[in-house]
Amino acid sequence: MSQFVVRGGHKLSGTIVPQGAKNEALQIISAVLLTAEPVTITNIPDILDVNLLIELLQEMGVKVQRPERDTCIFQADDVDVDYLHSPAFHKKSGRLRGSVMLAGPMLARFKKAFVPKPGGDKIGRRRLDTHIIGFEKLGATFTYHPEDGFYHLSGDAMQGTYILLDEPSVTGTANIVMAASLTPGTTTIYNAACEPYLQQLCAMINRMGGKISGIGSNLLSIEGVSSLKGTEHRMLPDMIEIGSFIGLAAMTQSNIRIQGCGIPHLGIIPEKFRQLGIQFDIDGDDIVVPEQDSYEIQTYMDGGVLTIYDHPWPGLTPDLLSIMLVVATQARGSVLIHQKMFESRLFFTDKLIDMGAQIILCDPHRAAVIGLGRSQNLRGITMSSPDIRAGVALLIAALSADGKSVIQNIEQIDRGYQNIDGRLQALGAHIVRE
Template identity: 80%
Template sequence: MNSFEVIGGKKLKGEIVPQGAKNEALQIISAVLLTSQKVTITNIPDILDVNLLIELLGEMNVKIERPQRDTCIFQADDVNVDYLRSDGYKQKSGRLRGSVMLAGPMLARFRKAYIPKPGGDKIGRRRLDTHIIGFEKLGATFNYLPEDGFFELQAPDLRGNYLMLDEPSVTGTANIVMAAVMAEGITTIYNAACEPYLQQLCKMLNRMGAKISGIGSNLLTIEGVQSLNGTEHRMLPDMIEIGSFIGLAAMTQSDITIKNAGIEHLGIIPDKFRQLGIQLQFEGDDIHVPAQEVYEIQTFLDGSVLTIYDHPWPGFTPDLLSIVLVVATQARGSVLIHQKMFESRLFFVDKLIDMGAQIILCDPHRAAVIGLGREQNLRGIQMSSPDIRAGVSLLIAALSADGKSVIQNIEQIDRGYQYIDKRLQALGADIKRI
């Protein structure tokens, strides 16, 4: 098992280019199953979760060319549907939360699908109810097979329907959209997720011949079509990486420029970092974060303590709350971090407390951070990465801390961030993989 050894306290400088969006990639790559024609996808992040999904498609007999690490040409003209009941599929897909995204396109085109129990981060419950209920309303039948841990879905006759989602799940919405594009009749999805990644999926499907309207809103209307064609698609920059680099620059008092950041797709993310007192300068589509000695957390207009919480888009993404929490530890002022969606995602704060941060974990969902204002630096320790986002948050803390830190279980970080050690080294970070 690999670890990162980090010598902290160094100021970084330079330019960094964000990878393609992980959360978009899992949806877009699954959608290649909807057509027998070639689909070319560029700006693919070279990370564990995405590569695992590409391997899964290859084992399903999808033809794959990879002329560059960030480009794949897929052709799903000879898919082995029975592979989805194999032990190999169960083992590989059980490690990957994103494998659930194969169900929608498989139902649409082949009228049956199998979903293993979800894998991925240990950050709390991740329900499949939204996916399953949506498929059932489109005409699919659902059975759980306890002997091998699969959910079996069959849909000999998919028909459009009106769906009111119980939660605006991004993956749930994407999965239902992919099933509905080839269902007979019209499907209406209300309380749909409207994240940029979902907008990208819908635009790609429309280029393939789907008829989806309402893109960017929480009310999607889908007119089913008989078949879809091939297309080309380029993924957005990863907004979670961009937020991570903003936090990194602030914590390490570094001067960093994030190139080609896709600013128009970042929503309120820049504003939330500005609420922490971080200066951001937009230069074309680049974000320049100048070196700051101190950044001060704002209060609400009535002077009360700032609260930052996650909320469905266009609210603040839950994937950046861990980053915001770490960045707040060295700010001047206080903030309440309220993680609504996942009940275990704040449990990594014990590592930050060991490093010298002043944090009160109020309950599984809320943490009060009293910023040190750099009066006392964090200190390096040995720790373990519990999930992707917490892992990078701890890495940022280690890069800003005095002395040496060792971060174990970095496979979690590799699941979401490509070549992170090499890219940070290029900025002057003292980090090595051991």
């Protein structure tokens, strides 16, 4: 097990480039199974979750060339479908919730798939219902086999249909879109997720010869085609990293340029950081956060305490709430952080309280933060990273705190952030991996 040793209280400066988007990568890389032709993907983040998915594809027979760490050429022309039912797949895929994204393209092209019970973060229950029900409505059948821990799916009778999702699940929508892309007939998905990463997936499938309309809305129409061809695709910058770096600059009173942010795809994220009082400039496709001594949380027009909550796109992604909570601890003013989607994601606040933050954990979903306004700095402690986003939130807190902090279980951080210690060192951070 590795850990970060951080000595906080140092201002940072310089330029940092966000990695490719993790949440897009898990969808896009799974989609290479839709064709036997080569698919070239660039701006791939070099992180544990993505590399694990690439290893899974290789083990099931997909040819992978990696001329650069951020570039892969995939060719799924000799796929071993039965590998997906092997103990080796069960063991590896159990560590990666993103492995469920293989089910849609496998059903579409090979008419069968195996889905293990989900793994990944310990941030609360993550349902597979949306995926399975969507496949069922397309005509797939499934049974759960407790003896091997797999859902067995068969897609021999799949046909285009109308699907009304009970929740706008991003991964659920993506999986159903991939399954429908090669399914005869027209599939309509209402209450579909419309995140930029899903738009990227749909645009990629269309370049492969697919027929998807309504991209960017919550009403998608997919006309199934008989086959798809190869293509090239470049991933967007990771909006969660971009938000993390904005928060890092504010907490450490640093001047940081975030280069190549894909500004049109960030949605409401910049506005939410402005509500916390953080100033920054948009310079072309870069975000420049200047050094600022203090920042003040906005209130509502009637003087009420601001509430920041997650919501399906174009609302705020839940992955940034942990970052915003940490940033609020050193702001002037108060804010209520409402994490609606995952019931365990705010439990990391106990570490921040130990560091001196003033936080009231109201329940598993809500935390009231009383900003210290820098009247006292956070203090370094030893802590453990419970999940990807909380881990980076704690790292930001440690970089702003007085003294030495130790962050354990950093494998969680490595799952979502590429060479984070090296990139922060380049900005002047005092961080060592042990």
